Amino acid sequence: MTERVAVYPGSFDPVTRGHEDIVRRALGFVDRVIVAVAHRRTQPKTGMFEIAERVDLIRTVFGDEPRVTATDFNGLLVDFARDNQVHIIIRGLRAVSDFEYEFQMALMNRQLYPEVETIFLAPDEHYSYLSASLVREIAALGGDIAQFVSPHVLEALRRKLSLPS
Ligand code: PNS
Numbered sequence: 060m061t062e063r064v065a066v067y068p069g070s071f072d073p074v075t076r077g078h079e080d081i082v083r084r085a086l087g088f089v090d091r092v093i094v095a096v097a098h099r100r101t102q103p104k105t106g107m108f109e110i111a112e113r114v115d116l117i118r119t120v121f122g123d124e125p126r127v128t129a130t131d132f133n134g135l136l137v138d139f140a141r142d143n144q145v146h147i148i149i150r151g152l153r154a155v156s157d158f159e160y161e162f163q164m165a166l167m168n169r170q171l172y173p174e175v176e177t178i179f180l181a182p183d184e185h186y187s188y189l190s191a192s193l194v195r196e197i198a199a200l201g202g203d204i205a206q207f208v209s210p211h212v213l214e215a216l217r218r219k220l221s222l223p224s
Pocket of ligand 1: 070164
């Protein structure tokens with residue numbers, strides 16, 4: 060039987076418990092998930108962690124899960140998917156406010172690469188309000204983010220922000 064592989068693309072700046080939840084849900088119906096960090100050039104946002112640091116954090120967080128790999132990609136997501144023979148894109152939908160942008164991307168990606176399907180997953184409701192940008196902001200302002208990220212990511216954020224551990 061052919062292996063069912065999905066790509067889970069995003070900024071992952073940094074990877075949060077919400078991302079982890081989506082990956083573990085995806086593993087319920089695919090054999091492998093490639094977590095793919097988009098290069099800055101391909102996104103409107105500026106970031107905190109370097110792309111290689113984000114990939115490293117994802118690898119560490121999923122160190123116990125051999126069915127998850129992490130990498131970065133430059134350029135179009137559909138080109139990455141085509142090059143890696145991936146036909147499933149996973150995206151998390153936290154709230155209705157995510158929907159418009161996600162729906163537009165899904166349809167555009169399908170237009171560019173008809174063999175790809177986007178599957179939207181709802182996170183655990185405890186993570187529906189969670190975003191990497193809020194985690195960065197709260198951490199930078201001295202708030203407690205321990206429940207929102209894994210201990211490795213927490214430590215990396217503290218180092219990045221020169222906060223005591
Ligand atoms: O976590 P994010 O920032 O919401 O992820 C957005 C991401 C990286 C999935 C999106 O910007 C993307 O796919 N970028 C790659 C470039 C691309 O393919 N753009 C066309 C999208 S239709």
